[in-house]
Amino acid sequence: MGIGTVTPFLDLREREEGFLHLLPGRVTELLGVPGTGLTRLGLRLLAAPSLVGPVVALDTRGWISPEAAWETGVTPENLVIVRCDQPQIWPKVTAALLEGVRALYAEVPVGAKDQDLRRLAALARARKVAVAMRPIGSGLPSGVAHLRLRALGVTWEGADQGHGQLRRRRLVLEASGKGAAGVSRRFEVEDEGSDVVRVVSHVVVGETRRAVG
Amino acid sequence: MWSLGRPDAPSADPVLIVDDRVTGASKEVLAAGVTLGMPRREAEALAPFATVLIRDPGEESRRFDPVVEAIEVLIPRVEVVSPGLVLVPISGAVRFYGGEDTLAELVEREMARLVGQVRGGQALVGVADGPFAARWAAATSDAGRPNVVNDTIGFISRLDLAALRESLNADELIDTFRWLGVSTLGDLARLPREALATRFGNPGLLAHRLASGEDRFVESREIPADLAVDTSFEEPLESLDAVAFAARALAERLLRGLRASGVAPHRVSILVEAAAGEPRERIWRSADPFTEKALSDRVWWQLRAWVESGGVPGGISRLRIAPADLSDEGRQLGLLQDETSRIEAERALARAQALVGPDGVLQGRAQGGRMPQERVAWSRWGEPPVDQERDPSAPWPGATPSPSPALVPPRLQSLEVEWDAGIPTRVRLGTRWEPVLTWSGPWRLSGRWWAGERDADRYQLVTSVGAFLCVVAEGRAYLAGVYD
Numbered sequence: 001m002g003i004g005t006v007t008p009f010l011d012l013r014e015r016e017e018g019f020l021h022l023l024p025g026r027v028t029e030l031l032g033v034p035g036t037g038l039t040r041l042g043l044r045l046l047a048a049p050s051l052v053g054p055v056v057a058l059d060t061r062g063w064i065s066p067e068a069a070w071e072t073g074v075t076p077e078n079l080v081i082v083r084c085d086q087p088q089i090w091p092k093v094t095a096a097l098l099e100g101v102r103a104l105y106a107e108v109p110v111g112a113k114d115q116d117l118r119r120l121a122a123l124a125r126a127r128k129v130a131v132a133m134r135p136i137g138s139g140l141p142s143g144v145a146h147l148r149l150r151a152l153g154v155t156w157e158g159a160d161q162g163h164g165q166l167r168r169r170r171l172v173l174e175a176s177g178k179g180a181a182g183v184s185r186r187f188e189v190e191d192e193g194s195d196v197v198r199v200v201s202h203v204v205v206g207e208t209r210r211a212v213g
Numbered sequence: 214m215w216s217l218g219r220p221d222a223p224s225a226d227p228v229l230i231v232d233d234r235v236t237g238a239s240k241e242v243l244a245a246g247v248t249l250g251m252p253r254r255e256a257e258a259l260a261p262f263a264t265v266l267i268r269d270p271g272e273e274s275r276r277f278d279p280v281v282e283a284i285e286v287l288i289p290r291v292e293v294v295s296p297g298l299v300l301v302p303i304s305g306a307v308r309f310y311g312g313e314d315t316l317a318e319l320v321e322r323e324m325a326r327l328v329g330q331v332r333g334g335q336a337l338v339g340v341a342d343g344p345f346a347a348r349w350a351a352a353t354s355d356a357g358r359p360n361v362v363n364d365t366i367g368f369i370s371r372l373d374l375a376a377l378r379e380s381l382n383a384d385e386l387i388d389t390f391r392w393l394g395v396s397t398l399g400d401l402a403r404l405p406r407e408a409l410a411t412r413f414g415n416p417g418l419l420a421h422r423l424a425s426g427e428d429r430f431v432e433s434r435e436i437p438a439d440l441a442v443d444t445s446f447e448e449p450l451e452s453l454d455a456v457a458f459a460a461r462a463l464a465e466r467l468l469r470g471l472r473a474s475g476v477a478p479h480r481v482s483i484l485v486e487a488a489a490g491e492p493r494e495r496i497w498r499s500a501d502p503f504t505e506k507a508l509s510d511r512v513w514w515q516l517r518a519w520v521e522s523g524g525v526p527g528g529i530s531r532l533r534i535a536p537a538d539l540s541d542e543g544r545q546l547g548l549l550q551d552e553t554s555r556i557e558a559e560r561a562l563a564r565a566q567a568l569v570g571p572d573g574v575l576q577g578r579a580q581g582g583r584m585p586q587e588r589v590a591w592s593r594w595g596e597p598p599v600d601q602e603r604d605p606s607a608p609w610p611g612a613t614p615s616p617s618p619a620l621v622p623p624r625l626q627s628l629e630v631e632w633d634a635g636i637p638t639r640v641r642l643g644t645r646w647e648p649v650l651t652w653s654g655p656w657r658l659s660g661r662w663w664a665g666e667r668d669a670d671r672y673q674l675v676t677s678v679g680a681f682l683c684v685v686a687e688g689r690a691y692l693a694g695v696y697d
Contacts, residue, residue, distance in 0.1 A: 033679070034620070035696070036697065040696075061620070063622050064621075089568055093565050100562070153677075162654065169680075
């Protein structure tokens with residue numbers, strides 16, 4: 001009989017890093033006000049799929065900059081930006097993209113209908129498309145997102161009363177939904193502008209458990 | 214090889230015909246230093262006096278069709294490479310007519326007869342072993358004097374390296390060869406093939422094959438009959454729109470079927486049956502395996518040529534496309550590439566483009582600049598990327614440092630910022646004022662005064678809900694980016 005120990009801290013950290021990967025056929029919702037860093041995070045989620053084929057960022061405001069995506073590791077020649085500023089055709093455009101692309105980051109315009117969003121989620125499931133949705137207004141209706149990442153706050157390092165420059169961002173996220181096993185978890189994401197994003201767990205459990213084998 | 218004229222060109226003025234590169238030019242324009250294949254912008258700079266016309270391959274195909282038909286009367290199985298260039302396998306015809314010279318002269322005479330009928334025509338005829346050598350035999354012949362090459366290897370070895378440009382579409386590779394002291398195809402053929410393959414990969418290998426007179430390698434296979442696709446129309450198609458739609462659908466179907474079999478066509482036969490007339494067939498060839506777009510274009514050009522010239526009386530009642538010269542070229546993918554997903558993605562993007570318009574589906578390339586707005590060169594998806602206006606690898610002192618803002622408005626947006634003795638204190642976001650927690654800057658941005666640009670100061674403002682890149686010019690603040 002052997003005796004082993006398990007550190008929950010490591011286990012949690014691996015799980016939280018898993019939140020920052022898109023899953024085929026699943027919708028990840030990025031919820032938070034503009035300025036918290038969710039656009040950059042959404043583009044970062046396209047980095048891995050962009051290694052094997054074209055990925056799309058659906059831009060409803062015409063403001064998404066590919067430069068930020070390149071910095072996070074998205075392959076430049078595989079990134080296509082689709083600009084759709086007409087909310088009435090947004091569901092059609094999204095559906096057209098879901099029919100063929102493998103990974104999509106989509107801003108959801110204000111006033112998008114729940115029914116359309118549910119249909120699009122079903123289409124993403126059927127087509128095995130990895131989707132990150134960023135609602136510009138309120139959140140997605142229930143049942144659409146497999147995982148919800150809500151931005152709780154952002155802090156910047158580097159700038160100091162006129163000196164220095166913005167260098168590092170710490171984004172506090174709360175993961176919830178089926179993708180988080182139904183339990184809300186808070187963690188931090190550190191971003192220094194490169195494609196390396198570090199996950200820092202807030203949930204530090206000092207004790208160890210004994211496993212019986 | 215047939216030089217096509219443009220009926221809409223002004224008769225007295227020099228003319229430049231372009232798509233994104235030069236595809237045709239009159240003598241005066243060529244004398245100014247313009248060469249075929251040169252980028253459009255460069256050609257326009259060299260010949261500002263020329264009238265610029267956009268290439269219309271469909272119209273060219275229609276005007277070239279009588280020439281193809283005339284050759285087909287003499288020799289069957291004509292292969293159209295592009296409007297203006299046909300390849301004809303002549304081994305059978307040589308036996309029938311009694312020799313290569315006799316046959317070449319016969320074709321030349323037939324072409325000379327057509328010169329009087331088809332405006333702008335001038336025929337160049339060449340005979341050699343293989344499509345590449347024959348194409349350059351024709352290109353180096355004089356009008357009225359066919360160039361029959363007996364020593365194909367010797368002929369190719371004397372050609373300048375520029376002869377490879379059309380086949381390889383790799384200007385940088387050719388420039389590198391020149392830099393290494395290789396100026397003719399003979400020089401290139403004398404280099405060890407393994408060394409070229411190791412150093413330059415597939416393009417180097419192809420260049421060596423062409424220079425050695427081996428031409429394009431095509432792995433011929435027995436073509437199962439069921440790989441051909443056809444469709445019949447209860448109501449014969451007469452409108453060009455309907456024909457275009459049918460051409461595209463059938464071309465896509467053919468390539469989908471071929472892809473499933475793991476092969477790609479270099480030649481296709483397009484056959485139509487007219488509602489009231491004889492069936493017509495034409496063969497098109499491509500050096501590279503046909504893509505969906507390339508095949509759709511050729512089918513469309515050919516059908517348009519037949520429809521507009523009245524060659525399909527009563528409309529098209531049946532359309533058939535059959536592949537030939539199947540090879541596995543074009544299936545050499547990178548380690549991580551997934552061609553199927555790429556093709557599906559391209560279809561999806563084409564549908565999205567139809568919904569949002571061509572300016573709504575974009576790709577960016579990095580370029581130099583100090584502001585985030587300047588650092589991306591946008592081009593429409595599916596079109597050749599635009600030239601970078603500024604070199605991204607050059608030093609850009611004073612450029613806004615990374616991380617870059619993820620949201621960049623195309624133009625600076627007005628922003629309300631409250632200042633206290635030159636220090637930003639509050640910023641208005643929507644309807645509320647957010648206190649500035651910290652900031653960096655100002656960083657001076659000196660404008661090009663000679664171009665009317667203003668000097669400005671940049672600030673990075675950090676609030677509790679995020680950070681913003683702000684530009685202050687002439688006492689007013691503007692939003693240049695959101696670090697979202």
